[in-house]
Amino acid sequence: MEWMDYVVFSLMGLGILFTVIRLFIGPKLSDRVVSLDTFNMIVIGVIVVLASIFQSNLYLDIAIVYAILAFLETVVFARYLEGKKDDNR
Amino acid sequence: MKYVTTFVTLLLIYLLLAGFTVNEVILGSIVSAILTIILVKYTDFRINWKFPIKLLKFLFIYIPVFIWKLILANLDVARRVLSPKIPLNPGIVKVKTELKGDLGKLTLANSITLTPGTLSIDVEDQYIFVHTVDVKGKSDVENTANIAGPFEKILGGIFD
Amino acid sequence: MTIASYVFLIIGGLFYLLGGLGVLRMPDTFNRIQAGTKATTLGAFSILIGVALANPVWSWISKIIIIIVFIIISNPIGSSAIAKATYNSKNIPDNLVQDALKERGEE
Numbered sequence: 001m002e003w004m005d006y007v008v009f010s011l012m013g014l015g016i017l018f019t020v021i022r023l024f025i026g027p028k029l030s031d032r033v034v035s036l037d038t039f040n041m042i043v044i045g046v047i048v049v050l051a052s053i054f055q056s057n058l059y060l061d062i063a064i065v066y067a068i069l070a071f072l073e074t075v076v077f078a079r080y081l082e083g084k085k086d087d088n089r
Numbered sequence: 090m091k092y093v094t095t096f097v098t099l100l101l102i103y104l105l106l107a108g109f110t111v112n113e114v115i116l117g118s119i120v121s122a123i124l125t126i127i128l129v130k131y132t133d134f135r136i137n138w139k140f141p142i143k144l145l146k147f148l149f150i151y152i153p154v155f156i157w158k159l160i161l162a163n164l165d166v167a168r169r170v171l172s173p174k175i176p177l178n179p180g181i182v183k184v185k186t187e188l189k190g191d192l193g194k195l196t197l198a199n200s201i202t203l204t205p206g207t208l209s210i211d212v213e214d215q216y217i218f219v220h221t222v223d224v225k226g227k228s229d230v231e232n233t234a235n236i237a238g239p240f241e242k243i244l245g246g247i248f249d
Numbered sequence: 250m251t252i253a254s255y256v257f258l259i260i261g262g263l264f265y266l267l268g269g270l271g272v273l274r275m276p277d278t279f280n281r282i283q284a285g286t287k288a289t290t291l292g293a294f295s296i297l298i299g300v301a302l303a304n305p306v307w308s309w310i311s312k313i314i315i316i317i318v319f320i321i322i323s324n325p326i327g328s329s330a331i332a333k334a335t336y337n338s339k340n341i342p343d344n345l346v347q348d349a350l351k352e353r354g355e356e
Binding site: 105106108159160162163166167169170171175177179195198199202203206207208209210211220222 | 264267268270271274275276277279280282283284286287288290291294307308311312321322325326328329332333336
C-alpha cells in the first residue's frame, strides 16, 4: 500500500501548486492573503501525513504550533489590510 | 471549593495528554498546584456547574448536524468549482439572530461560515452580515430562515 | 484498518485539491474565501481522522483531537477576519446583487 502515500501527496501537492499560483498572480492584496491562509491549512495536513509516515509523535506537536502560528498570521494580515485602500499590488 | 475543582480539572487534562505513570502524576500535581494558585488569585472566573451538561448536549446534538452540513457544503463547493462556467449570484444579506451570549453568537457565526454557500463577515448586536453565493430570499426574514434557521433552534436550546 | 485510513486520506487530499482549485478559479475575493475555507476545513478533518485510524494509540489521538478542535474554531474566525478586512479596504466586487453592509453605512 506504499503507493497510496504517493497519491495522497500528489493530491496535496497539486492543491499547494494552485494556491501558490494564486499567491503570485492574485490581483489584489486580499487575494494573496486568502491564498496564504489556504496554503497554511494544506501544509498542516502535509505535516500530519509526514508524522504518520515517519511514525514519529513529535511531528504532531509541530502541526499544533504551525496551526496556532497560521491563525495568528491570518489575523495579523487582516489587521494590516483593514483601513488601507486596496489597489492593485 | 474553587481551588479543588480547578486543580482536579487541570490535573485530569495533564494526565490525559501525558499518560498515567507515577512520574507524570507527581510532576502534573506540582504544575497543576502552581497554575491553580496563579489562576485563582490573578484572574476572575466563576465555575459554572451546568457547563458539563451543556458540553454533552453540544457534543451529541449539535456536532452531528454540523458535520452533516459541512459535508453538504463541501459537495456544493465541489460542484461549483468543477462546473466549467461557475454558477454565481452573490450578495451580502443581513441575518437577525435571537441568541444573547457571545459564545452562542460566535458558534452561530462559525456554523454559518461552514455551511453551504455562506460566509459570515461581521457581527453587530443582533445582526450577522452574511455573504452568500446564491441569494434566494427576497426579504431579510426569508434569508434568516434559510441561513440561520436550522442552527438557531439547536444553539438556543444549548446556550440560553 | 489501513484501507479505511487510506480512504480518509484520499478524501482529504481530494478536498485539499478542490480547495486549491477553488482559490484559483473563483472570480472574486469573497467566493475565493468561501471555497478555500470550507474545502480545507473538511480536508484537514478527513486527513487527521485518517492518520488517527492508522495509529490508534492514545498519545496520537489526544494530539489529533487538539488539532481538530483548534482548526474548527480558528479557521472560520480567520476567514471572517479576512472578509471583513477585504470589505473595509474598499475591495468590493461589482457583481453583488444585494449589499446589506452598504445600506448599514448610509443609515
